[in-house]
Amino acid sequence: MGWSDLILSLSCFALSGFVFYHSRFFPKFTVRGEKLPGPSFFPDLLAFLILIFGFYFFVSGLTSLFKAREELRSSLFKGVSLYKSLSFVIIIGVGFLFYPVLKIFGSVIGITLLGVFLMRFMRVRWFSSLVYSVVLALLIHWIFKVIFKLPLPEGVIFSLLRG
Amino acid sequence: MSxxxxxxxxxxxxxxxxxxAFGVFVGAMPGLTATMAVALIIPLTYYMEPLTGLAMVIGVSFTAIFAGDIPATFLRIPGTPASGAAVLDGFEMNKKGKGALALTLDLFCSALGGLIGVLILIFTAPPLAEVALKFTHFEYFWLGVFGLSMAAVLSRGNTIKGLLSALFGLLISTIGIDVTTGYPRFTFGITELMDGVSFIPAMIGLFGISEVLKRLSFRESLDLPSVKINGxxxxxxxxxxxxxxxxxxIRSSLIGTFIGALPGAGADIAAWVAYGAEKSLSGNEIGSGSPRGVIAPTSANNAAIGGTWIPALALGIPGDSITAIVLGAMLMYGLKPGPLIFAQSKDLVYQIFAVALLVQIMLLPVGWLGIKAFxxxxxxxxxxxxxxxVLFSMVGSYAIRNSVFDIWLMALFGLLGYVMEKINMPLAPMVLALILGRMIEDNLRIGLIKSGGSIIPFLTRPISLILFSLIVLTLLGPSIWKVVRKLKD
Amino acid sequence: MKKLLWVVVLAVMGFTWVFTLSAWAAYPEKAVTVICPWGAGGGTDRLARFLADELSKKFGQPFTVVNKTGGGGAVGHAAGAYAPPDGYTITIVTLELATMHWMGLTDLTYEAFDYIAQVNEDAAGVTVKADAPWKNLKELLDDIKANPGKLLFSGVAAGGIWDLARIGMLHAAGLPVDSVKWIPSTTGAAQALTELLGGHVHVVTCSLAEAAPYIKSGQARALAVMADERLPAFPDVPTLKELGINWSAGTWRGVGVPKGTPAEIKKKLEDAIIEIANSEAFKKFMETNGFGIKVRRGEEFRKFVEEQDKAWKTVLELGGYLKK
Structure with a gap:
């Protein structure tokens, strides 16, 4: 737990520093000459508490590091594999690419493409991933666009085809 | 009877x-909420008789709140915000292969909780609505704190990290326009953040996407069925x-109905409070896949719907976003919700009650089919x-307010959730803090404006005092109990 | 048997998809998006859905309402203003367009829109609980003068329209704007009215349309309305001007399109909306919802918004909301 505690404590320090810095620019809040808790009151309070937790984890991280040097020092990168980091990048990446892809290909083809990509990555065979993705895309299109009438993009490609 | x-x-x-049937669909789909379904149905009902329209609204809302628990149990994705608390023990039971049992239990409790809520609505609506009116900023502040104190209860055994998780959640909830001054905080010019971090994408990310990331770490498990159902x-x-x-x-349904009846709190808070109350009463067994941890929140969230109709019918004040839409529709039908509705439109009111009772019975077969299909x-x-x-979560996050930004937000919260669980930081307190953060801050500060900066009304008003004592009791109760027992020995 | 069922289901879904791709025609040749900057179920949303429904019938193409909420209206208005100016995105513009940029919530001003038509205007009211001690507005104002800082007003978040209406009224009545306390209401008029009925605030300055159900059921009373003339729905409620206070304020709603939209499309939309606004169905809809009807054609509407933009700046400055 040593390293993760230390990293957590550093995040706490960074976060509270960030809040303290920004909240200085928040306006004061006065009602009929009386100063009341303004916009910075609550964030500052939280940042202060987080700072205290930061110190706690700093100390606990250091002590547990000293207690058990050998095993803990190496534990930081234990279990981090190329595959795992790749899967993170892919899920987050799909999140960021989701809309652009739909914008280009339209909702049905776009979701099919993303579906096949994700399923291939998750060890589904080509044929099944294609079938499942098409069903999924039609289902999503049907629920969100036909029933709920949400503006899923139509696809730049189709607009071009239409002239 | 007639x-x-x-x-x-x-x-x-x-x-x-x-x-x-539509409600099952909407509830089970992350990102589609019962409120959206009702907003969709209402325009259709202008061409129907009022009773038919209202029956559809009642049908959708009860069913959707139940159906939200289905993906919560199987996939750790709450289908509606009200299913946030149902994730905890439901999903744990599912991991043990008891997902089907959890959902059957859930279905019965939802129907029974709903029934209790409706009965309270029928028999005590006017007086209960009067009590609900007594709540103002001072009381809502304590109610928020009371809900948040559940964070400490939720993270027992890992209290320090649990509290930090809640603090992070509270800090995230301060993003957006400050209500008392209109000043945008921590938004950095991003318009989508003006109203704060939207809750549903954050919740889907924290619970659902982080679970997907976890599953991806075990490549071989991807070839197996995603959920093993025994029996x-x-x-x-x-x-x-x-x-x-x-x-x-009974206890959870009462809690649920009452919180639902408060115009400033709804089914989501009701479920968390009922869950927390059960956990603080029956100890650490809850949280590791105990049936009791399923019973409490699922009875409470359906009971809360009956509760939301209490101020709506008795005073014409919406109990939540669904009844707000319903009240608008009622005006369109020429009805006047408020104290007079019981006299002026007695027949219709009692017919609404009859429909609400019927829905609880019909929920059993409809919900059962939903569980089966899912x-x-x-x-x-x-x-x-x-x-x-992954794809449904993304469309769903987008659908809430048609915002691409919310898809990114969901993905980032997924990553955050994964990291937090990796370092043994519980997620539930953060979700709870995201729900309650604004409620606590806004009510504290508006309360202080009202009182001219004095905290005395927070402590001397009767309901405030009761809530405050409840908080002290929940937090210190177990330790006091221990001391008392020791003294006896 | 089961397979057949699947095929049928897929076929149905496929067909609905193909049909939504739609045919070729003159404007509108495909679905039009109607952006509503406020949440589902609220007054603006209901109006948006009604207009969209009628427009769909008129043009034979779906007009779909999209709720783009957030930022006190900033998100939806911005989305509507910066959409491609091809007539396929129209926006229900509301009063906040004229106030939010002064508060520093957005860079967007009224100039980003071309205006189609205004359809609604709702005047602010002065509403108190039924058993409140003040019988008329004068008694209320005298009480405020005698006990500055005692009374609590509410209606909307700080800097929102009903707060501004209150500031303008006090100023016009010759009272300092901080002689009452403004209790921000986070979810708008409904919450403020709840507080009023519970006896936690004294006066709510939201529109009489919003307060109407409670006034009609006898739970609340209206002391005055901030309009130029008495409202047909409330013939007994005096205007501020009758009481010697030169002030009127209210919210308004209309339809806008992104600047640069082709003139023939604007004309088509304007004619259609004016026609709808003059229809019986519209009158009935507005009456049941308690909305006031006020129709201004495109050019007139534009001038009105321009005036509003200037007028609210002064009020925002009085309230201390103006961002320098």
């Missing part, structure tokens, strides 16, 4: 059944469990299900 018979016509029953829907076992825990159902789907290969989960 009212019950009067609604038994095809004109009412068929749309009602249709709306309930059938065990009705007898569920009924036995319910009988054994009958007081929990368990069929989730027993596909995990690779397929997880991909579908």
């Amino acid at each position: 009212y019950l018979l009067s609604i038994l016509s095809l004109k009412v029953l068929f749309p009602l059944l249709l709306s309930m 059938k829907l065990d009705v007898l076992e569920a009924l036995k469990l319910m009988y054994r825990n009958k007081f929990i159902i 368990s069929r789907l989730v027993s596909l290969r995990a690779g397929v299900v997880m991909s579908a989960v």
